[in-house]
Amino acid sequence: MSDGNATLKPGTTINVRLLKAPRPDVEYPAEVRYDDGEHVVVVAPWFGDAPRDMGFAVFEPGDIWTEHYWRSRWYSIKEVRTGTGKIKGWYCDVTRPTVVFxxxxxxxxxxxxxxxxxxxxxxxxxQILRLDEDEFEDSGLREREPETAGQAEASLDELEAMAHCGGFAAVLAW
Known part of the structure; x- marks a missing residue:
């Protein structure tokens, strides 16, 4: 079952499930590289079967995502590289803390x-871009769960501050 504290063994294949309500969830396989009970690192290929032009970057089959999740932080950070290893950038999601099953x-x-x-x-x-703030406003989270909405906004501010201060190296170390 889930207690959020169980650790995953490096080399294990797991499913990553991004809960996107009210949109469909996204699920894909990934390989565990590290888990200390707080910080989980997985590696997965781009889950799409066709290129996706985001306007700031194109994510495409063959891209490798090294994804960092935390059981107590309200975000995840994903380093995106081409299949040949050239870094494209870091995509950060503001989320509830990660739960491991x-x-x-x-x-x-x-x-x-x-x-x-x-x-x-x-x-x-x-390029440091805050994304999807309109979707956040339209979600109604601020009205339904004001404390959660405040935590989400504070987490986005924290990510932006890290990006302006040289990036995410300090939190991504494992």
Whole structure:
């Protein structure tokens, strides 16, 4: 079952489930690289089967995502590289803290509820973009769960501050 504290063994294949309500959830396999009970690192190929032009970057088959999740932080950070290893940038999702289901009857999985706010940091650190703030406003979260909405906005501010101060190296170390 899930206690959020179970650790995942490096080399294990898990399912990552991004809860996107009211939109359909996104689920894909990933390989665990690290888990200390707080910080989980997984690696996965881009889950799409066609390129997706985001306006600031194109995500495409063959891209490799090194994804960092935390059981107590309200965000995840995903380093995006081409299949040849060239870094594209970092895509950050503001989320509820990660929950790990290590003893699932199916394969182990990691679940994280997306709160609609995102941040992009380009590989050369010249582009720092706050994304989907309109979706966040339209979600009604501020009215339904004002404390959660405040935490989400504070997390986006924290990510932006890190991006302006040289990036995410300090939190991504493992």
């Amino acid at each position: 290590a003893d699932s009857a199916d394969s182990p999985r990691l679940e994280v509820a997306d709160l609609d706010l995102d941040l992009w940091l380009s590989c050369d650190h010249t």
